[in-house]
Amino acid sequence: MRKPILLLLALLLVSSPVVAGEKESQTVRDATEVVQEIMKIPEKGIPPAMLRSAHAVAIIPGMIKAGFIVGGKYGRGVLVLKKNGDWKAPVFVRMIGGSFGWQIGAQSTDVVLVFMSEKSVSDVFSGKITLGADAAVAAGPVGRRVEGATDIKLRSEIYSYSRSRGLFAGVSLEGASLDIDHAADGLFYGREGIMPQSIVKRSVTSLPVPARRLLDALRQAAAGR
Incomplete structure (x- = not known):
């Protein structure tokens, strides 16, 4: 009797990383779907010009916002750095935030952060940032009318969006914190303890298929196609 039990435990231990890694893969697939939705509504989506000028984009699919008098937000997603004009391997992140006020109920929404400054991205890689405190954040403009990003850079380091019912809109996320999800990175890339700086240096051909599709x-989306 003992041998079958030991064998079953061994199989569970071997398969657990695969199951957990699949959860991370699904997060990347969900993030890809959010980006594809941007392309479907060019007049009411995130301006392609902003994506072209961005230093990074964080995508939090299905962020949960819930509360009864005291509210809270929690979501898991990916941060994709852009370097030398191209997008790099995604790094997993978590977003946590709270709010106070008379509220009740729960909802799930997709959140996108467009990083317009290199410093704000570096701060995330160094630990975590609190939006509005460590980096200026503002609700982002929508539509193709935003063709240049020079003036945008001067006003805010990060622009935030939410997607609900197929439409993107600017959203206020001040007070929410964003940090690296090291455990998810290790599960997705199959290497425990891998650092974000090492992830972004990976060649595109070595990336898992969901990551390549996201890029x-x-x-x-940045090309407006």
């Missing part, structure tokens, strides 16, 4: 979607 392709970002390239198309």
